[in-house]
Each structure stands twice: as structure tokens, then as C-alpha cells.
Amino acid sequence: MATQQRPFHLVVFGASGFTGQFVTEEVAREQVSPERNSHLPWAVAGRSREKLQRVLERAAMKLGRPTLSSEVGIIICDITNPASLDEMAKQATVVLSCVGPYRFYGEPVVKACVENGTSCIDICGEPQFLELMYWKYHEKAAEKGVYIIGSSGFDSIPADLGVIYTKNKMNGTLTAVESFLTIHSGPEVQYAAYLTVGGITSVIKLMFAGLFFLFFVRFSIGRQLLIKFPWLFSFGYFSKQGPTQRQIDASSFTMTFFGQGYSQGFGTDKSKPNIRICTQVKGPEAGYVATSIAMVQAAMTLLNDASDLPKVGGVFTPAAAFSRTKLIDRLTQRGIEFSVISSSEV
Numbered sequence: 001m002a003t004q005q006r007p008f009h010l011v012v013f014g015a016s017g018f019t020g021q022f023v024t025e026e027v028a029r030e031q032v033s034p035e036r037n038s039h040l041p042w043a044v045a046g047r048s049r050e051k052l053q054r055v056l057e058r059a060a061m062k063l064g065r066p067t068l069s070s071e072v073g074i075i076i077c078d079i080t081n082p083a084s085l086d087e088m089a090k091q092a093t094v095v096l097s098c099v100g101p102y103r104f105y106g107e108p109v110v111k112a113c114v115e116n117g118t119s120c121i122d123i124c125g126e127p128q129f130l131e132l133m134y135w136k137y138h139e140k141a142a143e144k145g146v147y148i149i150g151s152s153g154f155d156s157i158p159a160d161l162g163v164i165y166t167k168n169k170m171n172g173t174l175t176a177v178e179s180f181l182t183i184h185s186g187p188e189v190q191y192a193a194y195l196t197v198g199g200i201t202s203v204i205k206l207m208f209a210g211l212f213f214l215f216f217v218r219f220s221i222g223r224q225l226l227i228k229f230p231w232l233f234s235f236g237y238f239s240k241q242g243p244t245q246r247q248i249d250a251s252s253f254t255m256t257f258f259g260q261g262y263s264q265g266f267g268t269d270k271s272k273p274n275i276r277i278c279t280q281v282k283g284p285e286a287g288y289v290a291t292s293i294a295m296v297q298a299a300m301t302l303l304n305d306a307s308d309l310p311k312v313g314g315v316f317t318p319a320a321a322f323s324r325t326k327l328i329d330r331l332t333q334r335g336i337e338f339s340v341i342s343s344s345e346v
Contacts (some may be wrong), residue, residue, distance in 0.1 A: 005184055006090070006091055006092060006093050007041060007043075007044050007073065007091050008041050008043045008073055008091050008092050008214060008263070009040055009041055009042060009092075009093045009094065009303055010027055010040070010042040010043075010092065010093070010094050010095075010096060010296075010299055010303075011042065011043045011045050011073075011075060011088060011092035011094075011096065012024050012027060012042070012043070012044050012045065012096045012098060013045045013046065013077070013088065013095055013096065013097050013099060013109060014045075014046055014098035014099035015052055015055050015098065016044075016048065016051035016052055016054075016055050017044055017098055017099065017125070018047045018242045018288075019098050019149065019169055019288060019291065019292070020044075020046075020055070020098035020099075021055050021058070021059070022288045022289065022291070022292040023096055023098055023292045024044055024055055024056070024059055025062065025292070025293055026049060026061065026293055026295075026296040027040075027042055027096075027294040027296055028059050028063055028065065028068055028072075029063065030296055030297075030300060031071070032065075035333065040278050041073070042072060042073070042216070043072060043073030043074060043091070043092070044056065044072060044073070045074075045075040045076070045077050045088050046076070046077070046096075047076065047077070047078050048076075048227075049074055049076055052074050053069065053074065053201060054061050054073075056068055056069040056072055059229065061244065062188060066211060067145050068142075071123045071124065072309035073075075073091075075087070075091065079099060079105050079108055079109070079222050082108060082111075082112065083120075085108055085109060085111075086112050086115070086116055089112040089113045089116035089118040090114075090116050090152060091117065092118050093119065093303065094118070094120070094121060094299045094302050094303060095109065095113050095118055095119070095120045096121050096295055096296070096299055097109045097110075097120055097121065097122040097123075098122075098123065098231065100122075100123075100124065101126065101152075102122060102124040102126050102129045102150075103126050103128060103129045103338070104205065106122060106124060106129055107129075107132075107133070107136075109122075109222035110133050110137055110148055111137070113146065113148065114137050114140050114141050114146060114148065115140075115144075117144045117145070117146055119146045119147045119148070119302050119313075120146075120147075120148050120149070120290075121149050121152045121295060121298050121302070122149075122150050122151075122152065122301050123151070123152055123153030123154075123155065123291055123294075124150045124151055124155070125151060125153075125155035125156075127193055129150070130150045130151060133148060133150065133315050134315040135277075137315055137317040138314045140158065141313045141314045141315055142312045142313050142314040145312065145313045146313045147302055147309065147310075147313050147314070147316060147321060148314070148315040148316070149298065149302075149315075149317070149318060150315075150317070151317065151318060152294060152295050152298040152318055153290075153291030153292075153294050153295050153309070154253075154286045154290050154291045154294065155291075156289070156318050156319075157294035157298065157318050157331070158253075158255050158281045158283065158294070158336070159179060159255065159332070160317060160318045160322075161259050161264045161281070161318065161319070161328055161338070162179065162279065162281045162338070163177050163179075163257065163319065164257055164319060164322075164323050164328070165257075165279055165281070165328055165338045166257045166259045166277060166279045166326070167259070168190035169277060169279060169340050169343070170259060170261055170275065170277045170343070171263065171264070171275065171343070172261050172262050172263040172264050172266070172275045173261045173262045174259050174260075174261040174277075175260065175261040175262065175273060176259065176260050176261070176273070177257055177258065177259045178194065178257070179194065179255055179256065179257045179258070180194050180196050180255070180256045180258075181194070181196065181253065181254075181255050182196050182253065182254045182255075182256070182311045183251070183252075183253050184251075184252060184253075184254070184285060197257070201271070204236075213226075224259075234306050242288075243285075243287070243288070247285075248285045248288060248289060248317075249285075251284070251285035251286070252282065252284055252285060252286075253282070253283055253284075253285075253286040253290065254280060254281070254282050255280065255281045255282075256278065256279075256280050256341070257277075257278065257279045257280070257281075258276070258277075258278055259276065259277045259278075259279070260273040260275065260276050260277075261273055261275055262274060262275060263275045263345055268339055275343075275344070275345045276342075276343070276344055276345075277340065277342070277343040277344075278340070278341040278342045278343070279338065279339065279340050279341060280337075280338075280339050280341055281336065281337070281338055282336070282337045282339075283331075283335060283336035283337065284335055284336075290336060293331065293334045293335065293336060294331065294336070297327060297330040297331055297334060298318065298322065298327065300330060301322055301325045301326065301327045301330060305325040305326055305327075308322060308324045308325040308326070309322075309324075309325065
């Protein structure tokens with residue numbers, strides 16, 4: 001993708017938010033990556049210059065780069081001010097949108113990017129929003145030649161690219177995949193995902209929590225209590241403060257894929273699948289670390305792998321946008337590893 005002579009290749013919108021801070025740090029790491037052979041001009045954007053400055057100062061301290069603040073642009077804009085979003089979009093080749101919930105705050109950013117010929121990546125996990133953006137902006141994004149790619153964090157990148165990796169590693173035709181998540185084109189591919197939760201005790205706890213939550217959300221006072229005291233009503237699992245650095249460092253994820261299909265030359269009409277494969281995607285803490293890595297590397301793929309993207313722009317899922325790119329290699333270099341566990345013919 002051409003940089004179109006814009007001052008910034010990347011702009012992190014919502015950089016002062018909790019997730020935005022992680023994305024900002026990840027872009028700063030990418031800026032000095034040994035693999036880079038060119039300068040990466042970038043900026044942070046949000047409502048408060050002071051907050052954005054503090055985010056850059058914290059990142060500079062954490063990464064040991066005292067000059068970071070002077071190397072990064074600052075753009076002041078507000079989700080409620082369309083003109084300011086237009087000005088942000090005009091200065092960027094790719095906007096990394098970190099302001100959610102996207103059903104409330106996502107569309108103005110997408111609209112500004114499409115109208116100003118700017119690509120946009122978000123980390124939304126809200127299917128209703130993603131579908132709406134496709135119906136409203138796909139054709140115009142295609143006309144403009146820009147790429148609007150949702151769910152480019154942990155919500156879809158490991159799953160989408162894990163299926164693509166499994167398909168590429170199978171010595172034949174992949175027809176079905178099941179995946180299991182642990183927290184610690186050709187013929188159509190059927191995909192089913194499962195979350196491992198432990199034994200019967202964990203299942204009972206989840207059922208109880210679901211009924212408890214269902215009871216509270218039925219009443220206005222219950223909803224207010226849930227919002228005000230999330231730590232209390234989730235028995236310590238959720239809070240407004242987010243995880244501590246120690247909790248983040250101790251967390252990781254493994255996504256295991258079990259695929260089946262047909263070997264080369266084997267009939268697919270009446271025969272049962274005769275080849276199986278097991279692959280894995282492993283990475284650091286999912287919610288913030290892996291998400292920021294995935295988002296930034298997706299953005300770098302837009303910038304550098306233009307010839308491998310869909311020929312025209314539009315609104316895409318990560319799988320549709322990145323299936324032929326080097327994104328898996330980029331993720332592997334940043335600690336999200338793809339591997340084949342086993343492969344056999346039946």
C-alpha cells in the first residue's frame with residue numbers, strides 16, 4: 001500500500017485508553033525493529049494532549065527510549081467532532097482504532113477513513129457492528145481503494161490465521177476444522193470453536209454465574225450495580241482497573257486446531273475424510289499483549305504487502321484480507337507461534 005505522501009504511516013486513535021497504551025508501545029517497538037529498513041513515521045490521537053503525552057512518556061520509560069516523545073506526532077480529535085476525525089484521517093495511511101465499544105464509537109472513525117482514502121484496522125469483537133460496516137461501507141471503500149479490517153486483535157487473528165495455516169500445512173484438501181482455546185479457497189471449510197473450561201466444577205460455576213447475571217440484568221438497579229461494582233459481582237474476575245502487569249506477564253494462550261480432509265487425488269463425493277492434522281497457535285497474554293501485536297502487525301502488513309492483499313479495497317475479515325500475505329511470519333517474529341503438532345493419513 002502506498003503511503004500517499006501523508007505525514008504518518010500509522011495513527012493510533014484512542015492511544016490514552018487502556019488497550020491503546022499497549023498498542024502504542026507495540027508501534028514504538030516496531031519503529032525500531034531490526035527487520036525494518038525504512039523510517040516509520042507515526043502518531044497518537046485522542047481528545048487530551050496531556051493524556052497522550054503521558055502515554056508516550058510511560059512508553060519511553062518502559063522501553064528505555066528517552067527520546068520517544070519527540071519522535072511521535074500528536075493529533076487532537078474527538079469522536080463527537082467529525083471534522084477532527086477527517087483531519088486525523090487525512091494525515092494517516094492506516095488508522096488503528098482503539099476506541100470502543102465499537103457499536104457506539106466505531107462508525108464515525110470508519111466513515112472518516114473511507115471518505116478520506118485511509119485504511120482502518122480495529123479490534124472489535126462485536127458481530128453486529130462488523131456486519132453493519134460491511135453493508136454500509138464496503139462498496140465505497142472498494143471505490144477508494146482502502147481496506148477496512150475489523151477484529152484484528154485476539155478476537156479473530158489467531159483463529160482466522162490458524163485455519164489458514166492448518167489449510168496450508170495439510171497435504172491435501174482441508175474440509176473441516178475444530179479449535180480448542182486454552183487460556184494459561186477450494187471446497188468450503190467448516191469451522192467450529194470450543195473453549196476449554198476444566199471439569200464439571202467449572203461447568204457448574206459457569207452455569208451459576210450465568211443465572212446470577214441473568215437475574216441482575218433484568219432490573220435497572222441490578223444493571224447499575226453490575227456496572228458500578230464489577231469486581232464484587234464477578235467474584236474478583238473483572239474490574240475497571242484492568243489486569244496488573246504481573247497478571248499479564250503470567251498469562252498466555254494456546255489455540256489447538258484439529259483439521260480433517262482428503263489427500264491429493266482422493267475422492268470427496270462419497271468417501272470419508274482420510275487425512276487429519278493438528279496445529280497450534282501459542283502466544284502471550286491474549287486480551288492486551290497478543291491483541292496489540294496482532295493489530296500492529298496487521299497494520300504493517302497493509303503497509304508492506306500490498307501486492308498480496310485483495311486486488312480492490314473494501315471491508316474485510318482478517319482471513320479475507322491477509323490469507324496470501326506474510327502476516328503469519330510477522331506474528332511469529334513477535335512471539336505468536338504457529339506449529340504443526342501432528343499430521344497423518346487414515
